[in-house]
Amino acid sequence: MLYPTPPRTPADDRVLAEIDVMRQALRHQIQTTPSKWTAGLRKFLTADAVAASNSIEGFKVSTIDVEDLIDGERDVEVSEENRDETLAYERMMAYIQTLHDAQDFSYSKGLFNALHWMLQGHRHTARRPAGQWRRGPVYVTDARDPSIAAYTAPDVDTVPALMKELVDWLDTDDDAHPLVRAAMAHLHLVSIHPWADGNGRMSRSLQTLMIAREGVLAPEFSSIEAWLGRPGNTWEYYRELAGRGPTYVPDQDVASWIRFNLTAYHQQAQTVQGRLDRSGRVWGALSEFAAATGLDERVVTALHDVAMAGRVRRSRYEEAEGLSLQQAQRDLRDLTTAQVLVPVGRTRARYYTAGPRFPQPALDLAGTPMTLRDPYSG
Known part of the structure; x- marks a missing residue:
């Protein structure tokens, strides 16, 4: 038995309507924004989701380091374990992103276990198999005392039937809003806990896949994993899951879970x-700076990375602008000579940060924080 989808309240409907309006507006803005601006945002959002979802499980890699790892950079100062977990999750997410418009798509045991192998294959052992349902009990331990089980997953013998029920539910249309269905799918999968490890990330990625399959926004703009990875939100996430009880009791009201996800x-x-708007303003300020100082317009791409992310590597600038190695090196060398950029590190590990003559207005725009509104408070 799965959790029944709770009826929505008038407040839920109001929040959902606001979300729909915002996502449609964002879709239109992305479609009409120059691809140079949105390409970097797409990469950032993917890296941010990977970094956040992994951080929930204790693997700490900054978003900018995740971006570098995705780009194939070898000289990134992270542990081998964090590197392996980051690249595994990114590969799985990259595949999920390709499924957003697959015409013959369907959910299946094979899909779930293939995704799990992408995520956990590097950790596969006979005792904790990847790409297969678990072979024994599994517990989520209390963060304060690992000798206490905060949650005990359903008996191993019930997993195949529960997963079949979930697959059937996923492949059956109903009248629930797609965002509500995605939230419920997350809860179903994380509660069944069908694998020995990786259940949280699999559940969050399933939610991302379902939102992307809805078709309103590209997958990079669809995930809430970055939101869940913020420290305060992560605590609320665990508290909300804990509110379901220490064992699997699906016959209960999960309205608070829906409200949490809609938020x-x-x-x-x-x-x-907010980031898209800020990115555009920063790009405009840097374009003005380039024109006023006689710089080639293409260097704005490198300067924009520095303003928004704190640094740029030669390889990223070279790829973004379609330059030769020599052209990219020359541009960055000239920017360094002009004290617009400052190099950090040597040879392959080198990256560039803002120098003393980097345009301060662009940095001020990039560093201006935004205020988030609680949709249920007004």
Whole structure:
């Protein structure tokens, strides 16, 4: 038995309507924004989701380091374990992103276990198999005392039937809002806990896949994993899951879970919109700076990365602008000579940060924080 989808309240309907309006507006803005601006945002949002979802499980890699790892950079100062977990999750998410418009798509045991292998295959052992249902009990331990089980997953013998029920539910249309269905799918999967490890990330990625399959926004703009990874929100996330009880009791009201997820959708949409707007203003300020100082317009791409992310690597600038190695090196060398950029590190590990003559207005715009609104408070 799965959790029944709770009826929505008038407040839920109001929040959902606001989310729908924001996502449609964001879709239109993305479609009409120059691809140079949105390409970097897409990469950032993917890296931010990977970094956040992994951080919930204790793997700490900054968003900018995740971006570098995705780009294939080898000289990134992270542990081997964090590198492996980051690249595994990114590969799985990259595949999920390709499924957003697959015409013959369907959910299945095979899909779930293939995704799990992408995520956990590097950790596969006979005792904790990847890509297969678990072979024994599994517990979520209390963060304060690992000798206490905060949650005990359903008996191993019930997992195949529960997962079949979930697959059937996923492949059956109903009249629930797609965002509500995605939230319920997350709860179903994380509660069944069908694998020995990786259940949280699999559940969050399933939610991302379902939102992306809805078709309103590209997958990079659909995930709430970055929102869930913020420290205060992570605590609320665990508290909300704990509120379901220490064992699997699906015959209960989960309205608070829906409200929690609708808040996440709403505030993540606010965040993405804010970053897109800020990115555009920063680009405009840097374009003015380049024109006023006689710089080639193409260097704005490198300067924009520095303003928004804190640094840029030669390889990223080279790829973004379609330059040769020599052209990219020359541009960055000239910017360094002009004290617009400052190099950090040597050879392959080198990156560039803002120098003393980097335009301060662009940095001020990039560093201006935004205020998030609680959709249920007004």
